[in-house]
Amino acid sequence: MTGLVVVGAGGFARETAQAVRDSGAFELLGHLDDNPGLHGTDVDGVPVLGGTDLVHELPGAQVVVCVGNPRDYAARARLVRRFGLPEERYATVVHPTAVVSATSRIGAGSVLLAHCVLTAAVRVGAHVAVMPHVVLTHDDVIEDFATLTSGVRLGGGVRLERGAYIGSGALVREGTTVGAWSQIGMGSSVLADVPPGEVWVGSPARRLREAGAPALDALATETPNAPVGGPLT
Template structure:
């Protein structure tokens, strides 16, 4: 059985630990968290082994990064860069009650919690957080670092660009794009494309303001990288 460590010890990390226990596919060694007050303690019976950089002392363990919240949903991207692990180190955690069709795919470092549904030809990228009871329908695309909170529904052919955050219970119309590092408020109904780096709320969803600084920093970094890249995909 593969060993696993979970980066983070907050709510998402705890839910992931429960999914790991329910699935039985990994031996969970514990959590890693940069809060020194947690070191040597247990969270729901799972030990907090030390800081995040301890992952380099556990080369045989697979990893998932389970940090981030609506106030800083760029945290996973920063940690991936900081730790510098190879793609092969990252595990994919899928709760046993999730329904993932044979034509769908889920990238490394991503987590699908209980009762998620991926219906047909859904593509989920790397380091994506999919909370309970999310429904992703045919031909949806969810790019790296996106976060989909509980109860979200995406219509067919919708796209969440890199780092997008969709709040609990939100609905996204078919063939609609939520731009990179934008945030959709809980319970919103997204009926048209959302530009990158913005916060949209309401039903129908409308622009409220620019995204917070951590998300805008990620967006600016990506834009700068794109401007320097000639040919070939961005990494």
């Protein structure tokens, strides 16, 4: 069985580690985290082996990067860029209770947690985080580094551009696009296209402000559809 390391030791990383255990698809080797206070400890019974650069000293291990939070949801992209690993080093983790249709596709490094559903012809890029009870319906396209937190529902034909962050319980109307590195607040209802690099909240969702500096930096330094998981159509 192939070994796997989870980069990060926060909430998302811990949930992913448990999904790995539940799936039985990999041998879970441990967490890698740059907090030296965690090195040599156990998190939920999973050892923290050391800092993130240990990925280069474990060439036989698969990797999944599970970092980021609402204040810095570009962290996953920065780490992947820093590592410079080939795509085949990255694992795709799917919880056994997730429902993925035969016509849907999931990119390298992405994580689907418990009870999420991909109904028909859904395209999920690389390094995408899909939290529990997310529903992605027909023809949705989720680009690289997007984050969908728990309870998100997308109508058919929605496109989440690179790095978009969708807060818990948000609803996105069919045929709508959320721009690159934009953030949708929890519980919001998105009824119209959202431009890149903005924060929208409310029901119906409206512009609140520009996204935070980490997201704007990612938007400024990355080319659209940069080739991490390849173009999604």
